[in-house]
Amino acid sequence: MFGWLCVTLGVAFGSALLPLISVEVWVLGLVSNQPGVHWLAVGAAVAVGQVAGKLLFYLAARGSIRLPAVLHDRLHREHQPSARRDRWRAKTKWLRAKLEALRERCHRHPHWMNGTYWVSAVVGLPPFMATTVLAGLVRMRLSTFLTAGLLGRWVRYSLLAAAPAVFAGWMHL
Numbered sequence: 001m002f003g004w005l006c007v008t009l010g011v012a013f014g015s016a017l018l019p020l021i022s023v024e025v026w027v028l029g030l031v032s033n034q035p036g037v038h039w040l041a042v043g044a045a046v047a048v049g050q051v052a053g054k055l056l057f058y059l060a061a062r063g064s065i066r067l068p069a070v071l072h073d074r075l076h077r078e079h080q081p082s083a084r085r086d087r088w089r090a091k092t093k094w095l096r097a098k099l100e101a102l103r104e105r106c107h108r109h110p111h112w113m114n115g116t117y118w119v120s121a122v123v124g125l126p127p128f129m130a131t132t133v134l135a136g137l138v139r140m141r142l143s144t145f146l147t148a149g150l151l152g153r154w155v156r157y158s159l160l161a162a163a164p165a166v167f168a169g170w171m172h173l
Helices: 002-017 023-033 039-062 069-076 083-108 110-123 128-137 142-171
Strands: none
Touching (some): 002 023, 002 039, 023 142, 039 128, 039 142, 083 128
């Protein structure tokens, strides 16, 4: 059982970094094929893996960790002026203004961001990746980020892991 939980933690961490991996499918497959693995433990393993992976995005958005040199150099290299780049900057000016307005609103109402982040951790809407990056941009406290993320993800994946057992009882009526 411990081995399956370690693999689950690894899959969850990978799915947090690379959203193409579906941890939901993994959890349903695991609890369907390994009934000895407790659903609360599966939820905890996925929560720890997911939040650990998302922590990297949070810290990068917050500016606490530096991007690798290859990415950093590409982002900050001086480019020759071009009409195409100027048009792109003009088109995205409204996006930067909206992001700055959102950041200001989050600073004025910190509980709004905390609640949105927790709901996103449980439900997945708004996307958890987006709220993770937004939490870093608005400099949400790390303790709040970890607590709300772990609790929300634990609730989400514990309920998902318990789902096959709940529905299996209904099929034998």
